[in-house]
Amino acid sequence: MSKKKIYIYSSLCVVLFFGWIFSDSNQKNEDFAERVKVSLRDAGNQLLLSNQDSTSLVLPIIELSSYKFKLSFQHQLSFEPSFLVEIVKNSFKKNKLHNYYRVEVKQCVDGEVAYSYEMKNELERNIIPCKGRVLPQNCYTIEVKFTNTTSLYLDKQFFLFALLFMMLVFIIDATFLRQKAVKKEVNTVQDAINIGSYQFYPEQNKLVMQATEIRLSKKECELLTIFVSRPNEIIKREELTKKVWEDNGVFVGRSLDTYISKLRKKIKGDDTIKISNVHGVGYKLELK
Incomplete structure (x- = not known):
């Protein structure tokens, strides 16, 4: 394998290795969860203010599962669904959260979904239509589930798989080149023509006797090739000169x-x- 290829493979492996070392997916997930909680608290405060309520509390945001969070309130409230859509979108945008998520407004008493919608790249799709009318005063929880989590981060698994892939490509490439070299070597040996104690290599313009290599000129090689093809046979001068010199000056x-x-x-x-x-x-x- 060439030095250039080895350098390229080595450089890529080093980059991926350090990427794997320094990429902390747990830390990134914690940072993501914290930004979601900040955004939902902000949205909750705006909902309370829209109800002329500046004293009751937004309860601590609960992380129900990976990428799913719940917002709840100390007291009952009422709001218009389109206002909820807008403040959640703006709050997420402000905290640089991606815009693929599903929102469900549930009644505290029975867990029934009073309103639900889904955002896909800023395109809203109502699951339970309720726009245009106000949700009545009641106890509500708001659950947000992020739906396109695969695009959130490049974590350690990505770097690990990429590193393993590069190593696999390197091994396959090295094995292929080794097999090619061995095959070439075998073909070279097979191309040798035995002449007494000599091995004649027409393609390489040389004779080999034991460990001694004897170089041949192009004309010498062409003449010897003709002779070995017809051993112990008289070859006329005219034939030799025609085959070796006719097209060469x-x-x-x-x-x-x-x-x-x-x-x-x-x-x-x-x-x-x-x-x-x-x-x-x-x-x-x-x-003889």
């Missing part, structure tokens, strides 16, 4: 002999192979 008279001489020197380490000259005809790779 002008052929100079003694070029073939020069390259044959170079090849002979490079394979002289093994007496069982040699390139012999058949006078007036061509050359032959002899393998």
Whole structure:
């Protein structure tokens, strides 16, 4: 794997790790709950003031469950539902609370829902219609349930899953590259052609004998490729020159002999192979 890839993966993992360390979902939930309570107390006070009541109390806000809260009052009150909708919306907006929630106004005596509505991104939908008429003087509780809680925060679970995902991608990528490298290595070994004690690698322009590597020029490699494809067979000079030089520039008279001489020197380490000259005809790779 390249150093650049390793750097990118490492950087992302470090960022996600520290995000996971420093993201405190419990603290965020507590902060959210506190802001909801402040907002509901503010809305409750405005409802009391609309009843010309500046002395009775808004009772402590109760958190019924995750993202569900109850507002209650010391004394009975009466209010117009549209006023409730407006003050709750404004109070939530002031405290930067999101606008996906359901509100139920319940009678204290029997728990019957006197009025209910739902907000979805500032669009109000009445569940129990009551707009246009005032709720009579009575004991009421107001319950608020936040409905789109998944978008509230990026908590520790997000960072943990993202970190695990990055590690998985890194492992898969590393495994794939390793398999690719092994496959390439295997293919390289399979591409070798045995010539006596030598291994000939046409694609890499080289001969290998034990631990010694012998580099070949392009022309030497092309000539040797022709010879090994037809061992112990006379190959005419005209055929060799045509295949090696025809499409690669002008052929100079003694070029073939020069390259044959170079090849002979490079394979002289093994007496069982040699390139012999058949006078007036061509050359032959002899393998014993």
